[in-house]
Amino acid sequence: MATLRVAARPAPAPMKVAQISKPGGDIELIEREIPEPGLRQVRIKVKACGVCHSDVVTKEGLFPGIQYPRVPGHEVAGIVDEVGAEVSEWKKGQRVGVGWHGGHDGTCRECRRGDFNSCRNQKICGVSYDGGYQEYMVAPAEALAAIPDSLSDTDAAPLLCAGVTTYNSLRHAGALPGDLVAVQGVGGLGHLGIQWANKFGYKVAAIGRGPENAALAKKLGAHVYIDSQATNAAEALQKLSGAKVILATAPSSKAMSELIDGLGPNGRLMVIGAGPDPIQVTPVQLITPVTRTIQGWAAGTPADSEDTLHFAELSGVRPMIETYPLERTAEAYDRMMSGKAQFRVVLTM
Ligand SMILES: [Zn+2]
Ligand SMILES: [Zn+2]
Numbered sequence: 001m002a003t004l005r006v007a008a009r010p011a012p013a014p015m016k017v018a019q020i021s022k023p024g025g026d027i028e029l030i031e032r033e034i035p036e037p038g039l040r041q042v043r044i045k046v047k048a049c050g051v052c053h054s055d056v057v058t059k060e061g062l063f064p065g066i067q068y069p070r071v072p073g074h075e076v077a078g079i080v081d082e083v084g085a086e087v088s089e090w091k092k093g094q095r096v097g098v099g100w101h102g103g104h105d106g107t108c109r110e111c112r113r114g115d116f117n118s119c120r121n122q123k124i125c126g127v128s129y130d131g132g133y134q135e136y137m138v139a140p141a142e143a144l145a146a147i148p149d150s151l152s153d154t155d156a157a158p159l160l161c162a163g164v165t166t167y168n169s170l171r172h173a174g175a176l177p178g179d180l181v182a183v184q185g186v187g188g189l190g191h192l193g194i195q196w197a198n199k200f201g202y203k204v205a206a207i208g209r210g211p212e213n214a215a216l217a218k219k220l221g222a223h224v225y226i227d228s229q230a231t232n233a234a235e236a237l238q239k240l241s242g243a244k245v246i247l248a249t250a251p252s253s254k255a256m257s258e259l260i261d262g263l264g265p266n267g268r269l270m271v272i273g274a275g276p277d278p279i280q281v282t283p284v285q286l287i288t289p290v291t292r293t294i295q296g297w298a299a300g301t302p303a304d305s306e307d308t309l310h311f312a313e314l315s316g317v318r319p320m321i322e323t324y325p326l327e328r329t330a331e332a333y334d335r336m337m338s339g340k341a342q343f344r345v346v347l348t349m
Contacts, residue, residue, distance in 0.1 A: 016349075018133035018329035021069040023061025027133075027330040028069075035130075035138045037084035042141050044096060047153035049132030050075025051329075051336045051345040052161050053188070053251075054100065054274075058127050059333070066127060073132030073347075074100045074125040075161045076139075077153040087141045095147040097309075098125045098132070099160035100299040103140035116142075116301045132157075133329055135349050145305035148313045156309060158188075158319040158344040161299060164308040165272050166193040166247065169297035170200065173245040173270045177201030182243040183222070184233075184259060185250030186213040188343045189272060191320055193247045194220040199315040205240065207233050207259070228255065237262030242290070244268070251275035265290040272297050321346045 014031040021028060037043040051073075057063050058072040076098040080090050090096065102125035104111055110118040125131045125139060147156045159167075166189050175181050181202035183193040190206070197204040198221025206222035208214070214225040226236045237243045242264020248256045251273040257280040260269055271279070271294065279294065286292050300308070312318065320343045324332035329347055336345040 015135035016326055017071055017135070018326060018347075019069040019071045019130075020059055023066070023068070024059075025068075027059070027333055029327060029329065032134075034136045037082050037087075037138050039085045040087060040141050041084040041138050042080055042087055042090050042096070042144060043082040043084075043136055043138050044076065044078040044098070045081040045136055046076055046078040046132050046134060046349050048077045048157040048323075048349070049073040049347045050158040050161060051332050051347060053336065054161070055126065055333070056337075058131075063127060070127070071130035071133050071137070072126040073134075074098065074102065074127070075157045075346075076125065076132030076137065077147060077157040077160070078132075081136060083141075090141060090144060095149070096144045097147050097156055097160045097305065098137075098139045098143050099145065099164055099302070099305050100124055101143065101301055101305075102126070102128055103143040106142070117298070117304075133326070133347060135326070143302055145302040145309065148309055150313050151309060154321055154323055154346045154348060155312075155318050157346050158321060159192075159308050159312055160305050162189050162344055163192055163312065163319065164300045164305045165189065165297070166249070167196050167308040167311060168300040168304045169270050169272050170196050170245070170247055172297070173247070173268055174266075175200070175202055175244040178203060179244035180205060180237070180240050180242065180264070182207055182226075182237055182246045182259070182262065184246055184248045184255060185273060186217050187250060187339070188341070189249035190247075191216075191220055191343045192317065193249055194222050195315075195317040196311075197221065197247070199311075199317060203240075205237060205243065228258075234259055234262035238264075242267060245270055247272065249273045253277040253279045257281060260285055260292065260294070263290070263292045266292070268293040268295055270295055270297055319344045323348050325349075
């Protein structure tokens, strides 16, 4: 006697997704089928995703070749939900995250030199493929970072872009313990930069516009607060013998230009806030009376992200966040764009 077998599998449950359907389009909340991970890919059940200013790239179509509809989001924290073929390094149930660095080919000249952050075929999460503004996402296995147990999803998410960008740039900027390090901007990046700088053992000067952030900057670990509206910040840094590093986080090229004279001997302006206008500097300013360097820095590899998360665990550094449910993504994005968030906006699923 043959048993009757039910041929049809139950339809997969749809998931909620916040997508952009065209450059400059609104954020739309829709439902989609849960995606399947392919070769060397991992499916993540997203628990939290930071809303970063760089999501404007996807929202407004600022990079060439973005395919729409596209789901933004590159500060993703969640758990491994399914692994595709030939993935042995990640297991179901493991806590993981994805940042701006969304994958590398492992075969280009830069990758063969071990410089994955400069991969010629680097993928960007939420730009090259759908990111974390959704309940489930699929990412290349090499793009994942493990999240330590002591960090919550909402704390880990912003550390995967804002966190690694500030941590990784600062640890490569050349300052030694006790050196004067200035953090320009007390915002989404700066409030983390001040905390790292303090934990790295630097003498920390926070530079903000107006007096209102002074108390917070000191609470975060600044030893000195410089109000750039009330005083000439470059002169104030020189009175403290000049900065070894200025971590420039606020996307104001004018404000960055005005700080260059605040650098001490062999000082470095580390640029991570991305404004569209030119930074203005004369060659003389870079040569005499002391030599100075201006450098840019972009995020880091997933290994750098893991270093960031481990150091946060070790030192107690945490982002300050405002959370919004996925259903209110458009409102969360507007809040981030307003510049009034204190300080990182994070979606929860
Ligand atoms: Zn970002
Ligand atoms: Zn490569």
